[in-house]
Amino acid sequence: MELIDGKKISNEVKQEIAAEVEQIKKAGGKTPHLAAMIVGHDGASETYVAAKVKACHAVGFESSEFRFEDDITEEQLLAEIRKVNENDDIDGLIVQLPLPKHISETKVIETIRPEKDVDGFHPMNVGKMVASLPTYLPATPAGIVELLKRYNVETSGKNCVVIGRSNIVGTPMSVLMSRKAAYGDCTVTLCHSRTKNIAEITRQADIVIVALGMKEFLTGDMVKEGAVIIDVGIHRVKSDKTKSGWKLLGDVKFDEVAPKASFITPVPGGVGPMTIVSLLQNTLLASKKEIYK
Numbered sequence: 501m502e503l504i505d506g507k508k509i510s511n512e513v514k515q516e517i518a519a520e521v522e523q524i525k526k527a528g529g530k531t532p533h534l535a536a537m538i539v540g541h542d543g544a545s546e547t548y549v550a551a552k553v554k555a556c557h558a559v560g561f562e563s564s565e566f567r568f569e570d571d572i573t574e575e576q577l578l579a580e581i582r583k584v585n586e587n588d589d590i591d592g593l594i595v596q597l598p599l600p601k602h603i604s605e606t607k608v609i610e611t612i613r614p615e616k617d618v619d620g621f622h623p624m625n626v627g628k629m630v631a632s633l634p635t636y637l638p639a640t641p642a643g644i645v646e647l648l649k650r651y652n653v654e655t656s657g658k659n660c661v662v663i664g665r666s667n668i669v670g671t672p673m674s675v676l677m678s679r680k681a682a683y684g685d686c687t688v689t690l691c692h693s694r695t696k697n698i699a700e701i702t703r704q705a706d707i708v709i710v711a712l713g714m715k716e717f718l719t720g721d722m723v724k725e726g727a728v729i730i731d732v733g734i735h736r737v738k739s740d741k742t743k744s745g746w747k748l749l750g751d752v753k754f755d756e757v758a759p760k761a762s763f764i765t766p767v768p769g770g771v772g773p774m775t776i777v778s779l780l781q782n783t784l785l786a787s788k789k790e791i792y793k
Contacts, residue, residue, distance in 0.1 A: 540570030592618030643774025664711035720756030
């Protein structure tokens with residue numbers, strides 16, 4: 501069993517991005533600029549945005565934060581997004597989810613200009629992904645593909661089971677793993693909460709990607725020997741064995757599944773660090789005008 505070290509790979513990719521940004525600056529080019537919008541004071545959202553800003557500085561990007569109270573109206577937020585759309589200095593815009601219930605996530609995503617949608621959520625970018633055209637790929641699925649690539653995991657012709665069908669991870673992941681591309685070409689089964697006999701399906705899989713949002717859902721009896729296991733879940737649970745009194749668990753019961761796996765991602769330190777790196781890669785593409793000329 502080999503542990504897939506997302507922290508190590510994310511640092512390698514950041515160094516590569518930083519070197520490219522330095523070259524761009526030396527040649528008199530534009531410094532990539534990522535803007536993040538956050539509504540309210542959700543603890544997890546605050547942490548994610550802080551991590552994204554820190555990562556921008558680490559690779560030499562400029563970053564801007566736009567913070568709003570959770571009583572901002574939907575129209576006011578959409579107006580703020582349109583302002584950033586018109587700001588030529590900002591290359592990429594992310595609006596941190598989740599949003600307060602009175603604001604439509606769909607309207608927010610559709611208001612961001614596709615060329616600045618570095619989260620890869622706009623319907624135009626999703627359509628391009630499905631059609632295998634150059635686009636900004638959703639960050640977590642793109643990060644997972646990068647991990648498979650850096651660890652030379654064979655995917656062509658393999659059976660891949662994706663558990664979870666969210667628009668952010670599961671559904672785009674199933675598209676990326678099935679499309680005709682390096683580190684794709686899998687036969688993909690997309691399972692979810694209504695799938696019957698999930699264990700029978702996962703036991704046939706060479707690669708299992710779990711993004712269901714259920715703590716320790718995938719157990720040892722659900723996987724075959726030598727399977728590649730990618731755990732997207734993250735759950736904070738009480739523990740009397742840690743100083744903080746908390747520990748992080750994934751969607752995979754690690755102690756049971758790891759001995760049977762050929763490769764497995766840990767939680768934390770697996771998929772998580774790659775999500776921010778993918779965002780940086782998309783912002784670099786945006787600033788170079790490589791997707792939308």
